[in-house]
Amino acid sequence: MAITRFGHLDDFTQKNNKVGIGTSTPQEKMEVIGGTRSTDLRVAGIATLTSAGGFIEKHIEYVEDQVIIDAGDSGTLSGEIVVGSGQTITVGTAATASQGSVDALKIYDMFQPPSGGTNQRPPAKPGAIFYNFDFKTIEFFDGNSWRQVDNTTRRGRGVIGGGYDTAQPANSPSIEFVNIASKGNAVDFGTVNKVTYSQAGSASAIRGIINGASGYSDDIEYITIASGGAGIDFGNMSASKGSHTAACNSSTRSIFSGGYISPGASSNILDYVEIMTLGNALDFGDLVEPRYGLTSFSSPVRGVCAGGRNYPAGDSPLGTRIIDFFIIASKGNATRFGDLVAKHSYMSSTGNSTRGVIGAGTNDPSSVLSFITIASEGNSIFFGDLNYSGSGVNQGNCSSSTRGLFAGGGSPSKVNTIDAITIQSAGNAIDWGDLSVKRGYPFGLSDSNGGLGGF
DSSP states (O other): OOSOOOOOTTTEEEETTEEEESOSSOOSSEEEOSOOOOSSOOOOSOOOOSOOTTSOGGGEEEETTEEEEOOOSTTOOOSOOOOOTTOEEEEOTHHHHHSOOOOOOOOSSOOOOOEEOGGGOOOOOTTOEEEETTTTEEEEEOSSSEEEOOOSOOOOEEEEEOOBOTTSSSOOOEEEEEETTSOOOOEEEEEOSSOOSSOEEEEOSSEEEEEOOTTTOOEEEEEETTTOOOOEEEEEOSSSOOTTOEEEEOSSEEEEEOOEEETTEEOOEEEEEETTSOSOOEEEEEOSSOOBSOEEEEOSSEEEEEOOBOTTTTOOTTOEEEEEEEETTSOOOOEEEEEEEEEEOSOEEEEOSSEEEEEOOSSSSTTEEEEEETTSOOOOEEEEEOSSTTOOSSOEEEEOSSEEEEESOOSSSOOOEEEEEETTSOOOOEEEEEOSSOOBSOEEEETTOGGGOOO
16 A cells, blocks of 8 residues: 555645645644644644634633633533643633533542631631641631641540649649540549649640649659559759649640749740650740739640739739730740730630630639630630639639530639530530549640640
8 A cells, every 4th residue: 555645745745754734844743734623633642722613712721731711602611621630720710600600520639629828718608628727737617617627536535633622731642534525523543743733734635744833843744645644754844933834735845834933923934845755845935924823725826825913013913914825836935915804813724726715713703704716816705604603713624626624723712613615605614523622723634625726
């Protein structure tokens, strides 16, 4: 069979194993000069089409590794659109208005949702998803707020321990635990390493950190939350400021705030430890103002401190209204957040990754609770009241992503009550159960607190 059947040089050419139509010097395996028409054209690899049947030229564009499809004539596009690895496809906003809604988009290799920082979340409808660079997690919009998708199963165990009862000759060394998801009394967990009161608690999903003590202690100890047992020596704080400190955490880091540093002097020190490694605390920064008897809570991004006294700087015996915050992942000084509803010290607090709820403390009525939204600065807002009137000072706290517990405390007499709130819905606390002993100045922590994220 002949290889070449055409003798029309300018119309059809075979030269150097290349075929040309409309050219005498083809440069490709197949080169067509001029307009073409095909009812069934298959193109392998990347091709540039200046026009296609049913579309005007601007409707299909290939620009900088993107296929851009604008609204076209109804019914002109059918079948599958295959987007290669490393490419993207953009559907213009007019598509839903002129062509109907896009029901589904099949991705064979990887789907990447919209992403950005917390302040870059887009306006959304219920069910929308977004990857948050600040929290490093997928979020979904439930119609009211963005919620984090938590792929870590946490036990929901709260731990309360230490403290003292004025009717007892000595401080309590015992530690107890509760299941935050279900009502009931606390159950024996173990003992603290140092028998004392006025300690602060923080935790990852695995390990609880207990720092400070009555007097001027720099002790830090730890417990394994799932297994129970006695506290174990962890290291030392950067200064002996153990009395009435506060603590909060992310999933990896605990930060200790304020306290006494010597008789009659308050501390502005922020120091920290990496939770899963033993060792001494390192300098983090400074509070806005030196205080003791303050409280602290956190989201995965921010740590917040509230209230306390700057003794003997002449402040009110009731304390201060100061709320300040810091970024847990980056060391530095705290920044003013806002003000409490009233001056308070010896408070307690609990919360999840979006909201912190603060127990009133020394000011009357001591049963009042207020809250803040951690991601946005501002003053605290009335939340509700504790179930047990007068117990809102010197308490131990723990939380899950939905529920916060306020345990023990009380002034002047100590109590063994446990109150519970639903963090995202304001309202009064309800009775949850009882501790085994009355505790003033106990510590509290949990494996599902707000600093660990989740919902």
